[in-house]
Amino acid sequence: MTFPLAFARDAFCGLDDGWAYFDNAGGTQILEASVEAMTAYLRHSNVQTGGTYPRSQAAADALASHRAALARLIGAPEAEEVVLTPSTTGGFQLLARALAPQFAPGDEVILTVFDHESNIGPWQVLAERGVTFRFWALDPQTRVPRLEDLDALLGPKTRLVAVTWASNILGQVMPLEAIGERVQGAGAQLAVDAVAYAPHRRINVARLPIDYLAFSLYKTFGPHQGVLWGRRARLEALEPQYHHFIDAVPKKLEPGNPNYELAAAAAAITPYLEALGQHAAPGVEGSDALDAAFEAIAAHEGRLAERLLAYLRSRPDVDIVGSTDGLAADRLPIISFRLAGWDAGAVAQAVEAAQVAVRYGDFHARRLIEHLGLAGEGGVVRVSFAHYNTIDEVDRLIQVLSARTPPKADAQKKGA
Numbered sequence: 001m002t003f004p005l006a007f008a009r010d011a012f013c014g015l016d017d018g019w020a021y022f023d024n025a026g027g028t029q030i031l032e033a034s035v036e037a038m039t040a041y042l043r044h045s046n047v048q049t050g051g052t053y054p055r056s057q058a059a060a061d062a063l064a065s066h067r068a069a070l071a072r073l074i075g076a077p078e079a080e081e082v083v084l085t086p087s088t089t090g091g092f093q094l095l096a097r098a099l100a101p102q103f104a105p106g107d108e109v110i111l112t113v114f115d116h117e118s119n120i121g122p123w124q125v126l127a128e129r130g131v132t133f134r135f136w137a138l139d140p141q142t143r144v145p146r147l148e149d150l151d152a153l154l155g156p157k158t159r160l161v162a163v164t165w166a167s168n169i170l171g172q173v174m175p176l177e178a179i180g181e182r183v184q185g186a187g188a189q190l191a192v193d194a195v196a197y198a199p200h201r202r203i204n205v206a207r208l209p210i211d212y213l214a215f216s217l218y219k220t221f222g223p224h225q226g227v228l229w230g231r232r233a234r235l236e237a238l239e240p241q242y243h244h245f246i247d248a249v250p251k252k253l254e255p256g257n258p259n260y261e262l263a264a265a266a267a268a269i270t271p272y273l274e275a276l277g278q279h280a281a282p283g284v285e286g287s288d289a290l291d292a293a294f295e296a297i298a299a300h301e302g303r304l305a306e307r308l309l310a311y312l313r314s315r316p317d318v319d320i321v322g323s324t325d326g327l328a329a330d331r332l333p334i335i336s337f338r339l340a341g342w343d344a345g346a347v348a349q350a351v352e353a354a355q356v357a358v359r360y361g362d363f364h365a366r367r368l369i370e371h372l373g374l375a376g377e378g379g380v381v382r383v384s385f386a387h388y389n390t391i392d393e394v395d396r397l398i399q400v401l402s403a404r405t406p407p408k409a410d411a412q413k414k415g416a
């Protein structure tokens, strides 16, 4: 399957200034179609919904259809299961507050330092209900949580498990089905952070043994908005977060008006990915087109990741923080590393000379970076690809990294 790269690149704003943008796990470029949909909404449909006049009804219909497009994107059976949030962090904060009445003293919640703080910090409000937090540890060798260790933590008191589907540092995909089956078996609920996963692999919530899932559209080719999905029965059981007289899903979980224009922009993501799938596999339609798009994306991104990882593996002074195999099925093209003798920030700034944008730090997965002992020297350098990146861009990064050999003394000191 040839990847329709020209089609993909043409669809995005912001790729024509000569830079290679490799901070996609921080935020992707936005689709031209999203920008157009947002301005068209503001120009032609910008009235308050809920009125009886035609434009107000059209605006309400538009919001419903935008929600439906997002439901299609993630395979949600019902559009009303899609809650629009300002961000993933905001979505988990809201979910934690809305879930709180379901907890009693002695209940247990399982979290892991593998996660972004977004799926750890918000749950701390449950401490007010007398909840005990248990942390799912990492395997010291692989730096990834192991299923056996989850088994040891799950028990009759477990009410909730919160875990990321993929790490925004290691690019490691977690075995979500196996986790979900275990959590369901224990009679607990499962909240999933799909932020790092969503731009790279197909999400089909209907087929997953999970209860809630959140992700950020600005890292998935759209605007600065989040989606919180939950199974209808779960959402209905949540404490309303809007006015006391609003109890219908999803409105009771969207305090104030949702952002109509961002919803319009967000809805453009689904048809773009369907069209990408049709370019990759002519003749496919609907859900199959999304499958085809993500199959093509995974193959193309695997080639990009392996190109960089093969180079990094060849350097004895590089510590790759995560799996070293770019083609592994459970690895996303989010590649973090340390270069011996170099502060991570100095590496990030050095590659800018070749118009390559990468990032360094802890990426708000601070507990993970501290747990791995990587908090000093600027944290890690993170190179995160999206499907519109090219092999030539990766080669430009490799070339500029090759010109940076650490001073010998420092390299020896680090290796000692």
Ligand SMILES: Cc1ncc(COP(=O)(O)O)c(C=O)c1O
Binding pocket: 025, 026, 086, 087, 088, 089, 090, 116, 118, 119, 164, 166, 167, 168, 193, 195, 196, 215, 216, 226, 363, 364
């Ligand atoms: C894995 C992961 N989860 C959550 C977040 C937070 O997303 P938001 O900015 O939408 O709150 C991020 C942002 O970097 C992330 O990478």
